[in-house]
Amino acid sequence: MGKLLYITAHPHDAASSYSIAVGEEFIKSYKQAHSGDEIVHVDLYKEHIPHIDNDVFSGWGKLQTGSQFTDLSDHEQQKVGRLAELAEQFVGADKYVFVTPMWNFSFPPVMKAYIDSICVAGKTFKYTEQGPVGLLTDKKALHIQARGGIYSEGPAAEMEMGHRYLSTIAQFLGIPSFDGIFIEGHNQFPDRAEQIKQDAIKKAQEKAKNF
Numbered sequence: 594m595g596k597l598l599y600i601t602a603h604p605h606d607a608a609s610s611y612s613i614a615v616g617e618e619f620i621k622s623y624k625q626a627h628s629g630d631e632i633v634h635v636d637l638y639k640e641h642i643p644h645i646d647n648d649v650f651s652g653w654g655k656l657q658t659g660s661q662f663t664d665l666s667d668h669e670q671q672k673v674g675r676l677a678e679l680a681e682q683f684v685g686a687d688k689y690v691f692v693t694p695m696w697n698f699s700f701p702p703v704m705k706a707y708i709d710s711i712c713v714a715g716k717t718f719k720y721t722e723q724g725p726v727g728l729l730t731d732k733k734a735l736h737i738q739a740r741g742g743i744y745s746e747g748p749a750a751e752m753e754m755g756h757r758y759l760s761t762i763a764q765f766l767g768i769p770s771f772d773g774i775f776i777e778g779h780n781q782f783p784d785r786a787e788q789i790k791q792d793a794i795k796k797a798q799e800k801a802k803n804f
Contacts, residue, residue, distance in 0.1 A: 612739035622801035727767020741780030
């Protein structure tokens, strides 16, 4: 039995979000094809994702110099402890599905905060004399992203940074398989929006069967 983290970064639901709508259809198809797997929904707009701030750096510094977790201040314990929980949850999964819109060529800031929580030396990567090496070599990941315009080709492709960033992070963490499903052009071509959505849903349903 495998474990899939369904990680969403959108404040809206499937009725108004193309990425969430396609993501939910992926999950429905995945459940049918992988009935024995555990699926955990990590809704980044509902989860507590601490930002890396002075409390976090202070807490980490104390732990690195031999202090016990109980020696940390309340704020340090809350933030450092929560970040550790998120990292452990990520490491404990076998597959990841990231669902985001493209906002200002990237993704919502809660996703960056989440990525900061899972990039942990000794857990998801390690430092070596040859440089950092990813430790998640037996995982696979998928990014479902809605883009109002067309960014998969032409000059605009260089402006898209959300999927490219997640792809870089996956490579950094050693994840060997990272794919994407893109819903794009629904704002640019409103008369084709529903067809664009349905085409992406079909791709997601098919992808889920063998993911």
